[in-house]
């Protein structure tokens with residue numbers, strides 16, 4: 289569309305027999321859209337910067353051009369409205385329907401031909417017609433939840449349409465979220481049913497090894513399929529993904545689906561063990577290994593996991609000198625206890641996980657390339673929650689159920705608007721953050737059957753633009769002292785991610801763990 293067509297491009301040369309007094313005066317650089325009402329039959333004269341007359345546009349030329357532009361605009365307008373995924377409805381200033389796009393026709397079961405020109409109030413319940421008030425108040429709405437029909441749930445955006453500051457109509461653009469709402473309802477009744485069933489029958493037999501991993505998104509299903517295949521082998525697996533995406537659940541699933549499932553699954557948080565103790569924690573020590581050592585020696589994690597799986601969580605946090613030791617054990621397939629000289633064969637499967645970019649760490653020299661290739665025989669990447677929002681309704685139900693049981697209360701329902709907010713949220717803390725939010729909301733909404741938007745934590749909505757770590761750091765510094773309260777605050781700010789919390793507090797991870805123990809703080 290030639291929105292920026294200047295009048296100059298339509299002009300004809302000035303002729304001395306023309307009478308400028310009978311014409312409208314415009315500048316050659318004015319646009320077609322700058323022309324206001326023009327009296328029928330009046331031509332336009334163009335006057336340049338120095339007031340000299342430089343051309344004219346006959347009324348008939350002007351009309352022809354406007355008609356051409358109108359046709360073009362209409363063609364684009366129709367193409368846009370017919371191709372958007374939303375349902376678009378327009379009305380004139382009286383509220384008579386002027387347009388429904390195909391999605392709108394389908395959503396409401398109406399045909400434009402039949403309803404054109406009729407009042408919108410005839411077809412929709414009065415109170416549901418946000419459009420009328422939009423025009424009256426001259427104020428649109430954004431993402432307002434609406435239920436125009438008993439079985440249609442939508443989010444609606446509206447806007448008045450102005451011509452020269454006068455409202456000439458209104459437009460509404462609706463997104464159908466009925467499927468989401470239905471899914472949520474369906475899950476909530478199924479969950480309530482299961483809730484009942486489970487309380488009378490605690491048996492949990494025949495569950496799939498990955499049954500704890502909830503969600504139906506194709507990307508999650510792909511990851512589970514891959515994990516299931518890998519589980520049948522003894523190959524080392526590296527699980528990557530942001531904090532709180534479920535890496536540990538996957539590691540457990542792989543263990544449970546494999547032939548080592550009758551043996552232990554031992555998880556070690558590589559960032560949490562002080563460097564000096566790492567070797568003895570992993571491999572154990574013989575009697576008299578060092579002052580303060582337990583009499584009779586002590587077994588390590590490799591002993592504890594014999595026949596089973598060792599899960600090296602946050603493997604990227606492991607100091608370089610310990611990486612060398614671990615690599616040696618993996619290569620030689622046996623280990624020595626500290627102060628011991630008996631070579632003990634390793635009989636464990638290794639699964640490692642990280643939220644760091646190990647390849648970048650290799651480039652920077654903080655992770656050993658040879659260890660990386662040992663661990664990363666097969667890699668499984670778990671996408672962040674914001675990339676698989678289809679999983680959200682099911683996860684919500686899971687956590688609603690979990691915390692309803694914990695706090696012995698009936699399972700509440702989720703208001704669709706809350707649901708929508710959840711679907712839009714960036715979920716920096718992934719599933720762990722979702723779980724924490726649900727727990728808080730269950731407590732806050734304890735007397736309600738439905739969780740409503742006002743039960744959402746106040747800062748939750750603001751988190752759509754999460755503050756940068758630096759801002760959080762300033763906040764933390766104000767709280768400094770690393771008492772129980774500061775530690776809880778740091779964990780809350782980092783959605784329970786220990787590495788980030790320790791960083792915020794300016795302490796090592798080992799110190800953070802000591803403090804957690806000291807204050808008896810539970811983290812998952």
Ligand SMILES: Nc1ncnc2c1ncn2[C@@H]1O[C@H](COP(=O)(O)OP(=O)(O)OP(=O)(O)O)[C@@H](O)[C@H]1O
Nearest residue numbers: 500501502503531532533534535536537719720812
């Ligand atoms: N798909 C899922 N279904 C059910 N619960 C989940 C799912 N994914 C994660 N969770 C829950 O979310 C929480 C965080 O998961 P998990 O500890 O496995 O994440 P992680 O990726 O290992 O996190 P981090 O890197 O911070 O250690 C746990 O409570 C876990 O049970």
